[in-house]
Amino acid sequence: ARLAGCSGVARPVRTPRSFAYQRHPDQDRLAPAHHRVVVVGAGPTGLALAIDLKLHGVDCVVVDDNDTVSVGSRAICFAQRTLEIFDRYGCAQAMLEKGVQWRKGKVFFRDELIYEFDLQPDSGYRMPAFINLQQYFVEEILIDRAVALGVSPIRWRNRVVALDASTPPTRVTLETPQGRYALSCDYLLVADGANSDVRRMMELTAAGQVFNDRFLITDIRMTTDLPTERRFHFDPSFHPNQSVLLHRQADDVWRIDFQLGAQADAEAELKLEMIEPRVRAMLGDVARWSLEWASVYTFRCQKLDRFIHGGIIFLGDAAHQVSPFGARGANGAVQGAENLAWKLARVLRGDAPDALLASYDLERQRAARENILNSTRATDFITPKSAISRVFRDAALTLARDHPFARSLVNSGRLSVPCCYIDSPLNTPILEPARDGVVPGAVAPDAPIDVAGHRTWLQTLLGGRFVLLMGGAAPTGLESDEDLVVVCIDGPRRSADQIEAVDVDGLVRQRYALHSGSGYLIRPDQHVCARWRHVEAAAVRAARGRALGTAMPEAA
Numbered sequence: 001a002r003l004a005g006c007s008g009v010a011r012p013v014r015t016p017r018s019f020a021y022q023r024h025p026d027q028d029r030l031a032p033a034h035h036r037v038v039v040v041g042a043g044p045t046g047l048a049l050a051i052d053l054k055l056h057g058v059d060c061v062v063v064d065d066n067d068t069v070s071v072g073s074r075a076i077c078f079a080q081r082t083l084e085i086f087d088r089y090g091c092a093q094a095m096l097e098k099g100v101q102w103r104k105g106k107v108f109f110r111d112e113l114i115y116e117f118d119l120q121p122d123s124g125y126r127m128p129a130f131i132n133l134q135q136y137f138v139e140e141i142l143i144d145r146a147v148a149l150g151v152s153p154i155r156w157r158n159r160v161v162a163l164d165a166s167t168p169p170t171r172v173t174l175e176t177p178q179g180r181y182a183l184s185c186d187y188l189l190v191a192d193g194a195n196s197d198v199r200r201m202m203e204l205t206a207a208g209q210v211f212n213d214r215f216l217i218t219d220i221r222m223t224t225d226l227p228t229e230r231r232f233h234f235d236p237s238f239h240p241n242q243s244v245l246l247h248r249q250a251d252d253v254w255r256i257d258f259q260l261g262a263q264a265d266a267e268a269e270l271k272l273e274m275i276e277p278r279v280r281a282m283l284g285d286v287a288r289w290s291l292e293w294a295s296v297y298t299f300r301c302q303k304l305d306r307f308i309h310g311g312i313i314f315l316g317d318a319a320h321q322v323s324p325f326g327a328r329g330a331n332g333a334v335q336g337a338e339n340l341a342w343k344l345a346r347v348l349r350g351d352a353p354d355a356l357l358a359s360y361d362l363e364r365q366r367a368a369r370e371n372i373l374n375s376t377r378a379t380d381f382i383t384p385k386s387a388i389s390r391v392f393r394d395a396a397l398t399l400a401r402d403h404p405f406a407r408s409l410v411n412s413g414r415l416s417v418p419c420c421y422i423d424s425p426l427n428t429p430i431l432e433p434a435r436d437g438v439v440p441g442a443v444a445p446d447a448p449i450d451v452a453g454h455r456t457w458l459q460t461l462l463g464g465r466f467v468l469l470m471g472g473a474a475p476t477g478l479e480s481d482e483d484l485v486v487v488c489i490d491g492p493r494r495s496a497d498q499i500e501a502v503d504v505d506g507l508v509r510q511r512y513a514l515h516s517g518s519g520y521l522i523r524p525d526q527h528v529c530a531r532w533r534h535v536e537a538a539a540v541r542a543a544r545g546r547a548l549g550t551a552m553p554e555a556a
Helices: 044-055 080-089 092-098 135-149 197-201 272-283 329-349 354-382 387-400 507-512 537-550
Strands: 006-012 033-040 061-064 077-079 100-102 104-109 112-118 130-132 159-164 170-176 179-190 207-221 230-234 243-248 253-259 290-303 312-314 448-451 454-457 466-471 484-489 499-501 519-522 528-532
Touching (some): 077 329, 197 312, 207 354, 253 272, 354 537
Parallel strands (some): 033 061, 033 179, 104 230, 179 312, 466 484
Antiparallel strands (some): 077 130, 466 519
């Protein structure tokens, strides 16, 4: 078993949910069957793609070389933004019910609590700051949702062993327990992980940094009254000169990450006689626990220079990898899948030029650089590479106990936040700098509202289509259509197809700085692409055209 962006060995105990290989009629065709979209990989990224595309009316074929969900906890921290995406898919509630919600973290230095933080100090959001939920549970929920939506059955134990992208369409050869067969497709979406077979076949190299430090992950099952929070220990007495991270997960499983150092023997560290003393030193002799899973890993922070190669598009760990600190891997991957899905759907429907797809590369390259920068800085702080770096780190930790300014210097992993596409060519430039509200490129924030006497959330009206969010009535001459809906905050609506919503707590007007006549255009992935002090119908139509790629250079 391998972690996202990591290399290592694992010792699983839990039996993962498995799926039977089934022969498909495509395997009996004389000529390769053609599909518009083929997704390689049925992890969180590939499953998110398949669901999102289906919601946009696009069917795809998903192939995976395995026949089980992931082994071990792997990605466990799912952020508010990712939960909002899963909510649009119709499966966030199942994750909330199964997962462990948390918002507070504590930082310790040499056994002393130096400070704590709250990731969601403000109320008025439907989704929590984070939930902890083992990746195998997330994959199971996504698979069940895909089945409920009518996504084509996943083709398990179908491994890509060859491809030909010399001329469109792309042709892939798949190996199965019953032999090989070929498919062709207009778009091959590659989400087959950090050790991507497709990336290797195309001889593409990800540039970045490989970290030699080794870490031991242990998933242990125990019942305890420890609070649900993130605990990061620097140089604790139970694991001196190293760091330790503790998280609660679902079903009384706890995740502990022990830093081991670059010279640690991975095979030796996975032996129970090595794991048990480390856990006992941390939890004490009275704690009763059992080992669920263990892995020793190293990791990489790197990305491809281009995510799009003709009709082949890379996503998730196949495109970029980060360290586990900050929960940026799976969250960034799902957000990237959402970014691509609405664009590809509109290109396939003929509603947007092919050039729109180039904005996926531009926007998600920015997100990858941001995630890698934060991930690399966190790793450098957690594992100092020189004596002077260690002095600086320990000084920052010491000061952070009594001086709030120093807490910004402490980096135990800047936790995942959505990327703001501030410089996206899909944004309509604003004429006057805004001192408040939401800038184009940012995610549209949630807030409680009332629609027709029913209390709900603003996010439930956003996503999947363009939304014009208005303060008061919409401008005359603007018609709603199947890909544009008008939401009037504190109304009135001008036609039956517009939605009138009441800002029950005043948070919509506060977070968006809305006043009568002002408005925002929000993309299908819930990112703002335009805002106006005074909305005019022609400006809305032009902004939507721009967000559909009409301003993108054809060369893109």
